Amino acid sequence: MSIRSIGGTSLFVAVALVVVGAGYPASGDSEQQRRESVGASDGWASRAVWACDRRKMVVVEGVRPDEKIPPARAQLVADVLMDLMRFCNEEITAKIAINQMITVSANGRVYEDYVPGGPLPIVKASFGEPTKREQMIWKAELDKMVAEGDRLFHSDEIGTNGVACAMCHPNASNTHPETYPKFQTQLKKVAVLRDMVNWCIMNPLEGKELPYDDDRMRALEAYILSQRAGKPLDAGRH
Amino acid sequence: MDRSVSTLHRMILAAFVLLTTVSAVWAGEFELPVPADVIPPEVPADNPPTTEKLELGKKLYFDTRISTDGTVACATCHDPRHGFVDPRGKATSAGVGGAMGTRNAPTVINAAFLASQFWDGREPTLEAQAVQPLINPIEHGFPDHPAVVKHIEGLGDYGPLFAAAFGSDQITIERVGQAIATFERSVISFDAPIDRFLAGDAKAISEPAKRGWELFNGKARCNTCHGRIDVLPLFTDDLFHNIGVGVQSIDFDTVARKAAAAVEAGQSVDELALADAEASELGRFLVTREPKDMGAFKTPALRNVELTAPYMHDGSEATLETVIDFYNRGGNNNPYLDGGMRPLDLSDQEKADLVELMKAFTSSDLDRFDALAKLAP
Amino acid sequence: MYRNNMTRKEIERAFAERSAEDQRLLESLKNCDRRHFLRTSMKFAGMAAAASIIPSHGFQIVNVANAAEMPGEDADIAFRFAYVSDSHLYAKGMDHRFAKACIKAVEDVNALDPQPDFVLFGGDLAQLGRADELALGQQIIKEIKAPVRMMVGEHDWYFDMGDKWKEMFGADQYSFDHKGVHFVVLNSVVEKDFWTEKGYTPAERMAIVAGLDDNRQSSFEVGEPQRAWLKKDLAGIDKKTPIIVFSHSPLYKLYKKWNFWTDDAEQVQALLQPFETVSVVHGHTHQLLTNRIGNIDFHGMLSTAWPWPYAPEGLPEYTVQMARSDPFNQFDGCGDGRVDVLTGGRINKHYNLWSRNPRTVTAKELASNSVPGPGGYAGPSY
Numbered sequence: 001m002s003i004r005s006i007g008g009t010s011l012f013v014a015v016a017l018v019v020v021g022a023g024y025p026a027s028g029d030s031e032q033q034r035r036e037s038v039g040a041s042d043g044w045a046s047r048a049v050w051a052c053d054r055r056k057m058v059v060v061e062g063v064r065p066d067e068k069i070p071p072a073r074a075q076l077v078a079d080v081l082m083d084l085m086r087f088c089n090e091e092i093t094a095k096i097a098i099n100q101m102i103t104v105s106a107n108g109r110v111y112e113d114y115v116p117g118g119p120l121p122i123v124k125a126s127f128g129e130p131t132k133r134e135q136m137i138w139k140a141e142l143d144k145m146v147a148e149g150d151r152l153f154h155s156d157e158i159g160t161n162g163v164a165c166a167m168c169h170p171n172a173s174n175t176h177p178e179t180y181p182k183f184q185t186q187l188k189k190v191a192v193l194r195d196m197v198n199w200c201i202m203n204p205l206e207g208k209e210l211p212y213d214d215d216r217m218r219a220l221e222a223y224i225l226s227q228r229a230g231k232p233l234d235a236g237r238h
Numbered sequence: 239m240d241r242s243v244s245t246l247h248r249m250i251l252a253a254f255v256l257l258t259t260v261s262a263v264w265a266g267e268f269e270l271p272v273p274a275d276v277i278p279p280e281v282p283a284d285n286p287p288t289t290e291k292l293e294l295g296k297k298l299y300f301d302t303r304i305s306t307d308g309t310v311a312c313a314t315c316h317d318p319r320h321g322f323v324d325p326r327g328k329a330t331s332a333g334v335g336g337a338m339g340t341r342n343a344p345t346v347i348n349a350a351f352l353a354s355q356f357w358d359g360r361e362p363t364l365e366a367q368a369v370q371p372l373i374n375p376i377e378h379g380f381p382d383h384p385a386v387v388k389h390i391e392g393l394g395d396y397g398p399l400f401a402a403a404f405g406s407d408q409i410t411i412e413r414v415g416q417a418i419a420t421f422e423r424s425v426i427s428f429d430a431p432i433d434r435f436l437a438g439d440a441k442a443i444s445e446p447a448k449r450g451w452e453l454f455n456g457k458a459r460c461n462t463c464h465g466r467i468d469v470l471p472l473f474t475d476d477l478f479h480n481i482g483v484g485v486q487s488i489d490f491d492t493v494a495r496k497a498a499a500a501v502e503a504g505q506s507v508d509e510l511a512l513a514d515a516e517a518s519e520l521g522r523f524l525v526t527r528e529p530k531d532m533g534a535f536k537t538p539a540l541r542n543v544e545l546t547a548p549y550m551h552d553g554s555e556a557t558l559e560t561v562i563d564f565y566n567r568g569g570n571n572n573p574y575l576d577g578g579m580r581p582l583d584l585s586d587q588e589k590a591d592l593v594e595l596m597k598a599f600t601s602s603d604l605d606r607f608d609a610l611a612k613l614a615p
Numbered sequence: 616m617y618r619n620n621m622t623r624k625e626i627e628r629a630f631a632e633r634s635a636e637d638q639r640l641l642e643s644l645k646n647c648d649r650r651h652f653l654r655t656s657m658k659f660a661g662m663a664a665a666a667s668i669i670p671s672h673g674f675q676i677v678n679v680a681n682a683a684e685m686p687g688e689d690a691d692i693a694f695r696f697a698y699v700s701d702s703h704l705y706a707k708g709m710d711h712r713f714a715k716a717c718i719k720a721v722e723d724v725n726a727l728d729p730q731p732d733f734v735l736f737g738g739d740l741a742q743l744g745r746a747d748e749l750a751l752g753q754q755i756i757k758e759i760k761a762p763v764r765m766m767v768g769e770h771d772w773y774f775d776m777g778d779k780w781k782e783m784f785g786a787d788q789y790s791f792d793h794k795g796v797h798f799v800v801l802n803s804v805v806e807k808d809f810w811t812e813k814g815y816t817p818a819e820r821m822a823i824v825a826g827l828d829d830n831r832q833s834s835f836e837v838g839e840p841q842r843a844w845l846k847k848d849l850a851g852i853d854k855k856t857p858i859i860v861f862s863h864s865p866l867y868k869l870y871k872k873w874n875f876w877t878d879d880a881e882q883v884q885a886l887l888q889p890f891e892t893v894s895v896v897h898g899h900t901h902q903l904l905t906n907r908i909g910n911i912d913f914h915g916m917l918s919t920a921w922p923w924p925y926a927p928e929g930l931p932e933y934t935v936q937m938a939r940s941d942p943f944n945q946f947d948g949c950g951d952g953r954v955d956v957l958t959g960g961r962i963n964k965h966y967n968l969w970s971r972n973p974r975t976v977t978a979k980e981l982a983s984n985s986v987p988g989p990g991g992y993a994g995p996s997y
């Protein structure tokens with residue numbers, strides 16, 4: 001490192017430390033909570049370093065609030081804060097663990113791994129990457145619909161003659177949803193999946209067609225598509 | 239390339255274009271009146287449509303002299319005044335000497351678009367079909383094609399027309415077929431209320447017909463065989479199905495099973511010594527010798543069906559109402575019945591709605607053929 | 616019965632070369648009336664085939680090719696039996712589509728001329744194992760003129776563990792001899808108990824077994840007691856005696872997820888291997904299915920009720936798949952069939968496919984490790 005960069009960085013660190021040392025911004029309860037929420041878990045000490053915009057923060061674990069951050073770790077703090085400043089409008093907290101592993105949390109989301117100099121694991125879209133918890137909830141909701149579709153697909157309640165979809169399509173085989181839309185000769189027109197589902201309900205199953213936005217239709221589609229997940233789209237293939 | 243040479247090239251090109259256009263006009267080539275969004279019919283490469291061929295074909299088509307007793311022309315059974323089917327209203331058509339045939343005469347309208355001709359599809363083109371009835375003993379009655387040619391030569395007034403159409407006054411059976419086919423190919427009609435309704439005119443068909451259209455594509459299961467494909471709106475799938483027509487007129491079960499077993503065993507079907515009526519009911523099977531075609535006949539195109547009573551290959555259904563009843567009960571059971579046939583459980587109202595729908599298939603432009611009516615025997 | 620006739624020679628000649636006479640004959644056929652057409656029918660068929668006018672699915676090519684390779688094969692048929700299988704009846708009356716289909720098969724079998732020596736019912740008479748379903752099935756099967764041999768399927772068994780079946784139709788495993796062939800009928804849909812621990816009711820147990828893709832059930836097996844019975848049954852039989860085994864599950868391992876599978880297949884096969892000529896005719900798979908393992912031929916039976924798609928993996932290479940069925944046509948992909956037992960005890964399996972041309976899979980083609988020519992569907996897997 002050149003003298004100049006050491007100097008510059010040190011200056012920055014000094015400024016940052018001044019900010020830290022000069023006391024925290026108007027300490028409303030939320031600020032206190034935020035400090036505490038990122039701080040001492042498992043009895044470990046940690047101290048927080050704010051950027052000047054009051055929206056970016058780095059929490060260094062293993063350093064007591066009244067302790068000076070060792071130079072190498074301080075450098076890392078500065079690097080991370082500089083990196084985070086790219087995201088002007090976000091509230092971001094980075095955590096540097098004892099073992100120097102860094103994770104970041106954007107706008108209150110779950111902490112994700114982060115490598116300095118690499119891309120930040122933050123999606124700039126209005127709804128970013130789902131947290132692990134969100135993913136779990138969303139999948140549970142999907143599984144519920146797929147399970148209902150599975151049940152209908154295998155039941156005799158969709159038609160009137162006891163024939164179930166699964167009789168010709170065990171595990172939704174031979175449904176080929178990835179090949180729609182295509183000209184479906186039984187319908188004598190180009191069909192999408194729901195057209196064919198309804199045709200099968202009315203013809204081999206001798207039942208009543210479902211409205212396209214009926215929950216049962218949506219569940220059947222969910223089951224069929226889930227069984228064919230990963231198949232490449234191939235519209236028009238017979 | 240300097241400018242003068244390119245100008246010369248341009249002049250040569252222009253002259254070429256002019257010449258081909260002029261020669262085309264001289265040859266009288268015309269375009270078939272096919273709607274813009276419809277797939278045009280296949281025309282054999284060796285028989286492009288010309289006005290000279292059409293005029294010759296028209297004369298041949300309406301000429302009752304081309305039969306052994308002078309009473310039968312193509313138009314006798316395919317009459318332009320009557321939807322191009324038999325105006326005499328019997329189940330099947332009568333030929334020379336009033337001999338009754340086994341088949342109900344299909345319409346010529348839009349026949350050009352079909353993949354095959356005859357109820358059993360045994361001929362692929364209009365050219366091939368047109369010359370068959372000429373040598374059928376119960377239709378035009380000639381013993382063979384050379385006799386037909388000799389007879390036309392003897393009529394004396396065809397030489398110049400053949401010359402104009404084909405370049406020489408030689409009369410051959412191929413040319414006869416090509417001329418008649420050219421005329422038939424021009425008998426095209428697609429403008430019916432159902433088309434206008436589907437194009438967006440909500441007032442084009444009646445409310446019962448609209449309900450009929452829903453049934454046609456739904457509960458009544460018509461569309462899988464008679465569906466209207468946008469790019470080929472004939473109301474037929476051009477395939478062959480056994481729906482059980484005529485199985486009650488002969489001991490079809492026994493005859494059909496015997497015929498299938500014979501073919502499977504490598505025997506010839508004629509060894510069964512089938513009577514003409516029995517053989518006739520085996521339908522497409524006689525052409526392909528495949529058991530799956532046993533008793534199968536071509537799905538007719540439904541345009542103008544209101545005008546072409548009686549119905550089915552043997553004319554056994556007199557009215558549209560009886561046709562709907564036939565389908566409502568699932569056709570006639572037999573060992574080769576198409577598995578798509580099944581009782582439909584239609585109410586009287588639904589049946590009536592379907593009949594109203596059939597009437598919406600009648601073309602609105604049939605007066606185009608009024609001039610032909612004058613030529614009818 | 617059947618006779619070698621001159622027409623076959625004419626066909627072979629047509630295949631060999633298009634002579635001038637053939638050309639003239641073809642020409643005359645274009646202009647003929649029906650009588651003339653029939654008179655020259657077989658010649659026309661042969662010529663048309665040579666000219667590729669008949670599509671390659673036309674069964675005649677397969678049969679004729681077989682005939683050309685195997686002169687006198689017809690004379691080798693010792694006897695024949697027919698089958699009706701997998702009717703899956705609901706007790707919803709004779710107008711229900713499954714009942715109609717079963718009746719159609721019975722009519723087919725009754726119309727066979729000459730009549731078969733006996734008719735095998737291949738299992739799954741009922742759909743949910745209920746007494747009224749079995750009763751309806753018995754009522755329909757009763758109309759078969761030839762003697763009937765019954766075999767049980769899982770849909771018949773798991774409501775009451777076979778009580779009603781045994782009461783109506785007798786033992787679920789037995790053997791008999793017929794014209795020098797030893798027939799064995801197995802209950803090969805035995806499943807290890809999966810229901811007691813979970814507390815399933817009989818109806819729930821049956822519903823689970825009824826689901827082809829319901830993996831809460833166990834795999835099919837023949838099981839140790841039955842294998843012991845089989846061993847004893849085969850003990851005194853000369854190794855040259857032809858054996859034909861009727862089994863609902865395939866007695867080999869095709870696709871576990873759909874119970875196209877017999878868990879102790881190798882052990883059952885080991886009991887059969889010492890015999891020179893062994894064939895297995897099985898149900899459950901509702902499709903055209905062919906396999907050969909060692910010296911054992913395996914042939915599947917068609918269902919009258921509905922066709923299964925082919926499994927995504929595990930298809931034996933001997934199988935020429937039937938094409939996908941048309942759901943508009945309730946008979947498509949379904950049917951019944953016949954087995955010709957040849958002198959020597961090997962079998963030709965005849966599939967009487969409804970709405971399609973029939974297919975015959977012969978012992979000869981299995982032995983030669985070849986698959987029949989253009990008649991097979993080589994399309995994408997299901």
